[in-house]
Amino acid sequence: MRILLVEDDELLGDGLRTGLIQYGYAVDWLKDGQSADQALKTETFDLVVLDLGLPKLSGITVLQNLRARGQTMPVLILTARESVEDRVKGLDSGADDYLTKPFDLDELCARLRALQRRFSSRAEPLLVHDNICMDPASHTVTFNNETISVSRREFALLQKLLENSGRVLSREHLTQSLYGWGEDVDSNALEVHIHNLRKKFGQNFIRTIRGIGYMIDKSKEEK
Numbered sequence: 001m002r003i004l005l006v007e008d009d010e011l012l013g014d015g016l017r018t019g020l021i022q023y024g025y026a027v028d029w030l031k032d033g034q035s036a037d038q039a040l041k042t043e044t045f046d047l048v049v050l051d052l053g054l055p056k057l058s059g060i061t062v063l064q065n066l067r068a069r070g071q072t073m074p075v076l077i078l079t080a081r082e083s084v085e086d087r088v089k090g091l092d093s094g095a096d097d098y099l100t101k102p103f104d105l106d107e108l109c110a111r112l113r114a115l116q117r118r119f120s121s122r123a124e125p126l127l128v129h130d131n132i133c134m135d136p137a138s139h140t141v142t143f144n145n146e147t148i149s150v151s152r153r154e155f156a157l158l159q160k161l162l163e164n165s166g167r168v169l170s171r172e173h174l175t176q177s178l179y180g181w182g183e184d185v186d187s188n189a190l191e192v193h194i195h196n197l198r199k200k201f202g203q204n205f206i207r208t209i210r211g212i213g214y215m216i217d218k219s220k221e222e223k
């Protein structure tokens with residue numbers, strides 16, 4: 001899952017970035033509203049964590065522009081504790097949730113998981129697909145009731161594919177959701193992760209769609 005973090009406070013931003021990476025997210029951190037607005041026009045993110053008080057362009061404007069373009073990705077806003085007005089304005093401008101500063105990283109991550117579930121129309125916290133069961137909260141996967149060890153990236157890739165089962169995801173989209181800017185990415189990194197997942201969950205589990213990308217079929221129950 002790739003997150004755009006927009007926060008101008010160096011200390012808070014740095015702590016959040018580090019924490020979110022530890023939780024398995026790919027994180028891109030921007031420090032002003034204008035560059036966030038620009039990035040959101042051109043890049044694909046799964047979630048946005050948006051501070052409202054930002055230089056150059058306010059968080060509210062970034063949010064309003066995003067929704068005006070018809071982009072539906074979940075947005076969690078960060079506000080000052082005393083500012084009820086900001087929270088109301090943020091929610092009315094299309095934010096999906098908010099946290100007031102200071103907050104706990106565990107709570108932020110739980111809220112992000114909840115947003116992700118809602119966004120993929122999934123009330124169940126567990127992601128179940130035939131014999132695979134993923135728990136995004138504990139970062140565990142079982143296959144035929146046995147725990148399978150997967151790397152952070154493999155977990156993120158598997159989750160992305162399962163949440164979009166029945167749909168083809170392009171190589172570019174998948175790579176973007178796994179890596180943030182400035183990360184050194186081998187040109188065949190995605191293929192390596194796909195290869196590893198096939199080894200663990202079966203060769204035919206992930207289909208290659210030539211020239212486009214990859215997909216997992218809908219689970220048997222959904223067909």
Ligand code: CA
Nearest residue numbers: 008051053054
């Ligand atoms: Ca700020």
